[in-house]
Amino acid sequence: MKYQSQKVAYWYFLAALALFCIQVIGGLLAGWIYVSPNFLSELLPFNVIRMIHTNALIVWLLLGFFGAAYFLIPEESEREIYSTKLAYIQLIILLIGTLGAVGSYLVGIHGGREFLEQPLWVKFGILVAALIFLLNISMTVLAGRKTAITGVLLMGLWLLSLLWVFAFINPDNLSLDKMYWWFVVHLWVEATWELVMAAILAFLLLKLTGVDREVVEKWLYVIVATALFSGILGTGHHFYWIGLPGYWQWVGSIFSTFEVIPFFLMMSFAFVMVWKGRKNHPNKAALLWSLGSSTVAFFGAGVWGFLHTLHGVNFYSHGTQITAAHGHLAFYGAYVALNLAIFSYAMPMLRERAPYNQVLNMASFWLMTGGMAFMTFVLTFAGTIQTHMQRVVGDYYMEVQESLSIFYMMRFGAGACVVTGALLFIYSLLVVRRDEIIAPGPANPVPGE
Amino acid sequence: MAEFLTKSRARNIFYGGSIFFVVVFVAMTVHSHKYVVETSTAGMELSEAVVHGKHIWEENSCINCHSLHGEGAYFAPEVGNVMTRWGVLEDPEDAFETLKGWIEAQPSGTEGRRQMPRYELTDEDIRGLAEFLRWADQTDTQGWPPTEAG
Numbered sequence: 364m365k366y367q368s369q370k371v372a373y374w375y376f377l378a379a380l381a382l383f384c385i386q387v388i389g390g391l392l393a394g395w396i397y398v399s400p401n402f403l404s405e406l407l408p409f410n411v412i413r414m415i416h417t418n419a420l421i422v423w424l425l426l427g428f429f430g431a432a433y434f435l436i437p438e439e440s441e442r443e444i445y446s447t448k449l450a451y452i453q454l455i456i457l458l459i460g461t462l463g464a465v466g467s468y469l470v471g472i473h474g475g476r477e478f479l480e481q482p483l484w485v486k487f488g489i490l491v492a493a494l495i496f497l498l499n500i501s502m503t504v505l506a507g508r509k510t511a512i513t514g515v516l517l518m519g520l521w522l523l524s525l526l527w528v529f530a531f532i533n534p535d536n537l538s539l540d541k542m543y544w545w546f547v548v549h550l551w552v553e554a555t556w557e558l559v560m561a562a563i564l565a566f567l568l569l570k571l572t573g574v575d576r577e578v579v580e581k582w583l584y585v586i587v588a589t590a591l592f593s594g595i596l597g598t599g600h601h602f603y604w605i606g607l608p609g610y611w612q613w614v615g616s617i618f619s620t621f622e623v624i625p626f627f628l629m630m631s632f633a634f635v636m637v638w639k640g641r642k643n644h645p646n647k648a649a650l651l652w653s654l655g656s657s658t659v660a661f662f663g664a665g666v667w668g669f670l671h672t673l674h675g676v677n678f679y680s681h682g683t684q685i686t687a688a689h690g691h692l693a694f695y696g697a698y699v700a701l702n703l704a705i706f707s708y709a710m711p712m713l714r715e716r717a718p719y720n721q722v723l724n725m726a727s728f729w730l731m732t733g734g735m736a737f738m739t740f741v742l743t744f745a746g747t748i749q750t751h752m753q754r755v756v757g758d759y760y761m762e763v764q765e766s767l768s769i770f771y772m773m774r775f776g777a778g779a780c781v782v783t784g785a786l787l788f789i790y791s792l793l794v795v796r797r798d799e800i801i802a803p804g805p806a807n808p809v810p811g812e
Numbered sequence: 813m814a815e816f817l818t819k820s821r822a823r824n825i826f827y828g829g830s831i832f833f834v835v836v837f838v839a840m841t842v843h844s845h846k847y848v849v850e851t852s853t854a855g856m857e858l859s860e861a862v863v864h865g866k867h868i869w870e871e872n873s874c875i876n877c878h879s880l881h882g883e884g885a886y887f888a889p890e891v892g893n894v895m896t897r898w899g900v901l902e903d904p905e906d907a908f909e910t911l912k913g914w915i916e917a918q919p920s921g922t923e924g925r926r927q928m929p930r931y932e933l934t935d936e937d938i939r940g941l942a943e944f945l946r947w948a949d950q951t952d953t954q955g956w957p958p959t960e961a962g
Contacts, residue, residue, distance in 0.1 A: 410873045539849070541881065592833055
C-alpha cells in the first residue's frame with residue numbers, strides 16, 4: 364500500500380463481505396424452500412428471501428467496485444484520494460440505505476420492479492452516494508496521472524451511475540416499464556459493469572504478472588470496445604417477448620452472439636498475460652481468482668448466455684431454469700470472482716502483512732467454483748426438461764416443477780458447497796493470523812509491486 | 813497487427829464505435845416506444861384500474877415468485893397469460909371472481925406444495941390486479957408463450 368487513503372477500501376471490502384455473507388445465506392434458504400416448500404412460508408415468504416438474495420448481491424458487488432476504485436485509483440493516479448472524508452460519508456449512506464432496505468423488506472414494505480425493490484428514499488440515497496463517489500474519484504483522476512485503466516474504470520462507473528436514473532422511471536405501461544427496466548439491468552451487467560470488470564482485471568494482471576503497461580492497456584481498449592459494441596444492441600435479446608417490435612429478434616440474436624467475444628478476449632488476455640509475465644508474484648490466490656474469474660465468466664456469461672439467446676431457442680427456453688443456470692454462473696464468474704480477486708490481492712496490503720494462508724483461500728476458490736459449476740449443470744438439466752414438458756408438451760407449471768425435485772435437491776447441495784466456500788473465504792481473509800504457509804517462489808526477475 | 817493497432821487507435825475505435833452504437837440504440841428505442849404505445853399494447857385501454865393493479869402487483873412483489881412475460885423468479889407460474897389459461901380473458905367480472913377466489917384460498921397449507929402467502933387485498937385491489945393481468949395478457953408478445961402452460 365503506497366498511499367494512506369487507500370485504507371478507505373478496507374472498510375468497503377468489509378461491508379461487501381458482510382453483505383456477501385447475507386446474500387449466500389439468503390440463497391441457501393431459497394434453495395431449501397425449493398426442496399421443502401412449506402419451510403418458513405408463514406414467517407418469511409420466498410419472495411422476500413429472494414429479494415434479499417438479489418439485492419444484497421447487487422449492493423455488495425457495487426461496494427466491492429467502489430472499494431476497488433478507491434484502492435487502485437491512488438496507485439494509478441499516483442496521488443492520494445481527493446477526500447477520504449467524502450469516501451466514508453458515502454459508505455455510511457450506503458450502509459444506512461442497505462440496512463433500511465433489508466429492514467423494510469422484512470416488515471413487508473417493498474415494491475417497484477424486480478431487483479429495484481428498494482424504497483424510494485433508499486434509491487435517492489444510492490444516487491447521492493454515487494454522486495459523492497463520482498466527484499471524489501473524478502477529482503482524484505483529473506489531478507493525477509491518467510491511464511487507460513482509470514479512464515475505462517471511470518467511464519464504466521459514470522455510465523452505470525447515469526443508468527441508475529432509470530430506476531426512478533416506472534411507466535404505467537408494462538411493456539415500456541420492462542423496456543426501460545432493462546436499461547438498468549442489462550446495460551449494467553452486460554455493458555458498463557464489463558468496463559469496470561475489465562479495468563480491475565487489467566490492473567490486477569498488471570500488478571501480478573509484470574507485463575508491460577502498453578500491452579495491457581491496448582488489450583483493455585480492445586476488450587471494452589467489443590463489450591460495448593456487442594452489449595449495447597445485445598439488449599435486444601431481452602426485447603423478444605415483452606411487446607416490442609419483431610426486429611429485435613434479429614438484432615438481439617446477432618449482437619448477443621457477439622457478446623461472447625469480450626469474455627473470450629478477457630479469458631485469453633488473462634492467460635496470455637500470465638504466460639508472458641516474468642514476475643513470480645507471491646499472491647497466488649489473487650492470481651487464481653483472476654484467472655478463474657475470466658474463465659468462469661467466459662463459460663457463464665459467454666457460453667451459457669449464448670446457449671439460449673438465439674430467438675428461436677429463447678422462444679422455448681425463456682424464463683425457465685436455464686435462465687437461472689446462466690444467471691448464477693455468469694454473476695459468479697464475472698463479478699463475484701472478480702471482486703474476490705481484488706479482495707485477495709488488496710486485503711493483505713490493507714492489513715499490512717504478507718499474503719497469508721492462501722491455501723485456505725485457494726481451497727475456497729475450488730469449493731465455490733465447483734459448487735457453482737455443479738449448480739449450473741443441475742439447473743441446466745432441470746431447465747431442459749422443463750422447457751420440453753412445459754413449452755413443447757404443454758404440461759402445467761406445478762406438475763413440471765414436482766418432477767424436477769431431484770434436481771432441486773442437488774442444487775441445494777451445490778449451494779451448501781458455495782456457502783461453505785464463501786465462509787471459508789471470509790475466514791481466510793479476515794481471521795487467520797499465522798504466517799505464510801507456503802514459501803514464496805524463487806527470486807523475481809522483475810521486482811514485485 | 814502490433815504496429816497497425818496502436819493503443820491510441822484502439823482507444824479511438826472504442827470511443828467512436830461506442831458513440832455510434834449508442835446513437836443507433838437510442839433511435840431504435842424511440843421507435844420501439846412508439847410501437848408499444850400505438851400497436852403492441854393498444855389492445856386494451858390503460859385504465860385507472862389497470863394502473864392501480866400494476867401498483868398492487870409491485871407493492872406485493874409478486875415478481876419475486878411469479879414470472880410475467882417470462883421475467884421474474886420462476887418459483888411460481890407465469891401470469892402473463894394466466895387469464896387465457898383460466899379462460900376469463902374476455903370477461904372482467906369472471907376474471908375478478910376467479911382471482912379473488914384464488915387469492916383468498918391461499919395459503920393452501922398442502923404439505924410439500926409451494927405456498928403462496930395470504931395477501932389482504934380489498935376488492936378494488938383485486939379488481940385492479942385482474943384488470944392489470946387481463947391488460948398484460950393482451951399485449952402482442954410475438955406469439956410467446958408457446959403453450960398455454962406459460
